[in-house]
Amino acid sequence: MKSIGDIFSNVCEVIHVNQELLKKLEDRIPNWGPTSMIGDVFLALIPYLKLYTIYCANHYTATEKVAQESSKASFGAFLKSAGTESGHPEKSLDSYLILPVQRIPRYQLLLKEVVKLTPAGHPDLKNLEEALANITKVATHINTTIKERQMLEQIVALQKQFTGYCP
Numbered sequence: 001m002k003s004i005g006d007i008f009s010n011v012c013e014v015i016h017v018n019q020e021l022l023k024k025l026e027d028r029i030p031n032w033g034p035t036s037m038i039g040d041v042f043l044a045l046i047p048y049l050k051l052y053t054i055y056c057a058n059h060y061t062a063t064e065k066v067a068q069e070s071s072k073a074s075f076g077a078f079l080k081s082a083g084t085e086s087g088h089p090e091k092s093l094d095s096y097l098i099l100p101v102q103r104i105p106r107y108q109l110l111l112k113e114v115v116k117l118t119p120a121g122h123p124d125l126k127n128l129e130e131a132l133a134n135i136t137k138v139a140t141h142i143n144t145t146i147k148e149r150q151m152l153e154q155i156v157a158l159q160k161q162f163t164g165y166c167p
Contacts, residue, residue, distance in 0.1 A: 006065045007097070009058040010051060014100050017048045039127025042111065046134040049104060056101050056142045057149045066093050104142060108135050 024041045069075040083089040111132040118125045 003065055003069055006058075007062045007069075007093075009062060010054045011100065013051045014055050014103075017045060017051055018103070020048075021045050035123055037124035037127060038114075039124045039129075039131050042107070042131035043127055043134065046131065046138065049107075049135065049138050050141065052100060052104050052138070053142050053145050056104075057145050059097065059101050059146075060150070060153075062097055063094055066097070104135065104139050108132070108139055111135055 021041065024044075025038060028036060028038060028041070070079065079093055080089070082093075083091060111128060115125070115128045115132050118128055
């Protein structure tokens with residue numbers, strides 16, 4: 001069903017990246033000590049975090065598609081059933097779809113705080129600072145892509161208004 005792809009975009013890839021991050025961080029816990037490091041884990045995954053760009057750029061389209069599909073009785077019933085089965089009937093699908101959009105800014109805030117709390121001589125400080133700088137670049141890239149997509153959608157809407165047609 002095309003609607004599923006429109007709504008969930010590349011969420012499977014995004015989940016996979018987060019599972020990798022979680023696994024690598026959990027692997028560090030048993031041997032955690034004062035000189036333990038996590039900056040290298042973030043640095044290794046930074047290139048993959050750009051996968052969020054696709055998801056984030058599609059988020060507006062996804063929420064529109066959910067609203068459109070929700071008007072159909074079968075989809076509305078499915079959403080209600082899924083909410084009940086999840087144990088969180090008060091949460092909408094939109095409240096879950098926004099979570100990946102919020103993830104990169106949260107990583108950015110986390111790294112900013114970790115850098116702030118890391119002592120000057122700590123062996124991980126350089127990696128943490130580099131990871132923060134790189135995740136900030138990823139966030140900027142995502143925001144730029146979202147703005148470009150929104151502008152393109154506005155151009156398409158204008159073209160439809162004036163010509164009644166859009167390729």
